[in-house]
Amino acid sequence: MLIGKINIVASFLFVAALMLYGFALFNIAVRRVLLHLPISTGTSRWTSGLALVGMLMPLGILTSLVVGMLPxxxxxxxxxxxxxxGWLTVAVSQTETSS
Incomplete structure (x- = not known):
């Protein structure tokens, strides 16, 4: 029973670390694109706001598991x-690049 409990705890910790790593990469990728490419101000504002809303997923998972809130x-x-x-992909594909 103890080994099963240790396996479950280790698995959950691994998944939590993977989620944190994934969200960090998502945040870094969006910031890098917004800072270094000539994207319009409106697109930058909307995509950064959407990215911030996307960062609420761990909070949603936590409230769903702990409180039983709908997902x-x-x-x-x-x-x-x-x-x-998707929006950043379209915006980057429309930017002009210099050779």
Missing amino acids: IVIIISGISMILTM
């Missing part, structure tokens, strides 16, 4: 992360 925060943050990446 609406998880769904909204997931959709906002997808919209952020």
